[in-house]
Amino acid sequence: MVKLPEEFKLKMSRLLKDEATEFFHTYKEPRTAGFRLNTLKTNEEMWKNLNPFQTDPIPYVTGGYYYDYHVDEPGKHPYHAAGLYYIQEPSAMFVANLIDAKPGEKVLDLCAAPGGKSTQIAVSMKNEGLLVSNEIFPKRAKALAENIERFGLKNTIVTNESPERLSKHFPYYFDKILVDAPCSGEGMFRKDPDATRHWSDEHVRHCCQLQLNILEHAYNMLKEDGIIVYSTCTFSPEENEQVIEAFLDRHSDMEILPIDKSFNIDNGRPEWTKTKLLDVKDTARLWPHKLKGEGHFAAKLRKKGTTLKTSVPEFKISKKQNLKDFLQFSQNYFNQITFPNLQLFGNVLHSLPSHCPELKGLKVLRAGLHLGVMKKNRFEPEHALALALQPTHFKQVVDLNSKEEDCMRYLKGETLKGTGEYKGWVLITVDGFPLGWGKESNGMIKNSYPKGLRIMY
Numbered sequence: 306m307v308k309l310p311e312e313f314k315l316k317m318s319r320l321l322k323d324e325a326t327e328f329f330h331t332y333k334e335p336r337t338a339g340f341r342l343n344t345l346k347t348n349e350e351m352w353k354n355l356n357p358f359q360t361d362p363i364p365y366v367t368g369g370y371y372y373d374y375h376v377d378e379p380g381k382h383p384y385h386a387a388g389l390y391y392i393q394e395p396s397a398m399f400v401a402n403l404i405d406a407k408p409g410e411k412v413l414d415l416c417a418a419p420g421g422k423s424t425q426i427a428v429s430m431k432n433e434g435l436l437v438s439n440e441i442f443p444k445r446a447k448a449l450a451e452n453i454e455r456f457g458l459k460n461t462i463v464t465n466e467s468p469e470r471l472s473k474h475f476p477y478y479f480d481k482i483l484v485d486a487p488c489s490g491e492g493m494f495r496k497d498p499d500a501t502r503h504w505s506d507e508h509v510r511h512c513c514q515l516q517l518n519i520l521e522h523a524y525n526m527l528k529e530d531g532i533i534v535y536s537t538c539t540f541s542p543e544e545n546e547q548v549i550e551a552f553l554d555r556h557s558d559m560e561i562l563p564i565d566k567s568f569n570i571d572n573g574r575p576e577w578t579k580t581k582l583l584d585v586k587d588t589a590r591l592w593p594h595k596l597k598g599e600g601h602f603a604a605k606l607r608k609k610g611t612t613l614k615t616s617v618p619e620f621k622i623s624k625k626q627n628l629k630d631f632l633q634f635s636q637n638y639f640n641q642i643t644f645p646n647l648q649l650f651g652n653v654l655h656s657l658p659s660h661c662p663e664l665k666g667l668k669v670l671r672a673g674l675h676l677g678v679m680k681k682n683r684f685e686p687e688h689a690l691a692l693a694l695q696p697t698h699f700k701q702v703v704d705l706n707s708k709e710e711d712c713m714r715y716l717k718g719e720t721l722k723g724t725g726e727y728k729g730w731v732l733i734t735v736d737g738f739p740l741g742w743g744k745e746s747n748g749m750i751k752n753s754y755p756k757g758l759r760i761m762y
């Protein structure tokens with residue numbers, strides 16, 4: 306059982322009163338684990354036939370499944386490498402749906418790494434419109450970019466910026482913003498017992514200052530009628546109801562929108578605010594003793610009105626670009642697929658999202674889809690392109706069976722036996738889902754699976 310900090314126990318007992326026993330009992334039980342399907346690549350019907358794991362549906366998330374981490378390791382299955390699902394704490398899956406992102410909208414995920422909620426948002430946008438997925442720490446931003454790539458996303462720009470710098474670039478720009486804020490992580494104690502060592506009352510106080518500051522920058526990037534969803538994976542009222550209370554106090558043009566609460570999802574607690582603010586009952590609390598999940602807080606806010614309009618210009622695609630080698634590659638290998646808004650950054654070719662904003666001055670890790678690199682007299686496809694394709698889009702496809710050894714050999718970076726029919730680039734798929742690239746010559750397929758992703762065991 307997790308050893309909880311004494312001060313935390315006292316505080317939660319005081320807050321939860323009669324409910325406290327049930328709440329503390331959850332720490333004697335194993336944590337919950339889940340994954341969420343990538344419906345850009347598969348769907349629940351198809352998954353019924355594919356599912357190699359023992360799972361139960363998560364009632365409050367369409368396409369979400371509980372799995373038993375004592376029995377299965379979905380993170381090591383080839384379907385994970387093919388981007389068929391994202392492993393995510395179940396109650397965290399509730400939040401991104403509140404954004405209700407639609408194709409064509411401009412959405413910002415301000416604290417996005419490692420990408421659980423960004424991948425969920427982009428899927429609900431059906432890869433159309435613009436998602437800016439931002440992370441302040443470079444290493445975490447890199448992991449975020451890898452997950453975005455694995456999911457086959459085309460409409461997502463990954464940036465590595467502070468909220469402050471981002472807000473200077475994007476005034477009044479976004480329709481919807483998710484602030485999944487850094488927090489004291491009280492809902493992570495079962496998953497990561499080490500987190501209990503970093504917990505203190507002082508840390509909670511520090512977090513709420515940080516959260517308000519981040520929300521302030523989010524406010525500056527939100528346009529009229531825009532929506533902010535604020536969430537944490539912690540229980541402390543200071544970081545949840547009280548942050549919302551302080552934020553509304555600063556911004557009379559913001560209002561709380563009600564969140565639908567089925568499946569034992571609770572109201573926020575007005576009695577835990579400083580002014581007993583009744584409206585916070587419309588925020589949501591997911592408690593580990595009331596549903597199967599580690600716990601979350603979420604609030605949905607709307608900007609009632611502002612006359613201020615954005616001044617962010619659209620990106621201007623260069624007219625003079627030498628794309629000859631890419632066009633030759635397309636002709637040789639693609640079946641009926643074209644990519645819009647082609648733009649070279651250095652020698653890397655991107656397909657930018659539609660209505661892409663000007664990006665000058667921002668640290669950008671990915672701008673839409675990385676198609677590949679222009680080498681001397683040839684085009685070399687990027688891993689990201691393979692994951693964004695469907696097998697029918699490519700002329701030379703080698704399908705591996707997830708249950709056979711060749712599949713693991715490919716993921717380990719080994720050379721495979723060739724088909725004898727193909728020459729040059731082949732799209733390697735697992736049970737029909739793209740995994741990466743290979744290159745066939747002389748009866749062998751040279752492995753182009755990225756070195757950093759290869760399986761080591």
Ligand SMILES: C[S@@+](CC[C@H](N)C(=O)[O-])C[C@H]1O[C@@H](n2cnc3c(N)ncnc32)[C@H](O)[C@@H]1O
Nearest residue numbers: 416417418419420421422441442445485486487
């Ligand atoms: C709760 S996590 C985000 C999880 C992510 N939304 C997901 O679903 O995978 C909070 C993120 O905020 C980032 N962060 C930490 N300090 C920050 C700051 N001062 N401003 C913005 N983001 C910060 C952390 O690095 C972390 O990636």
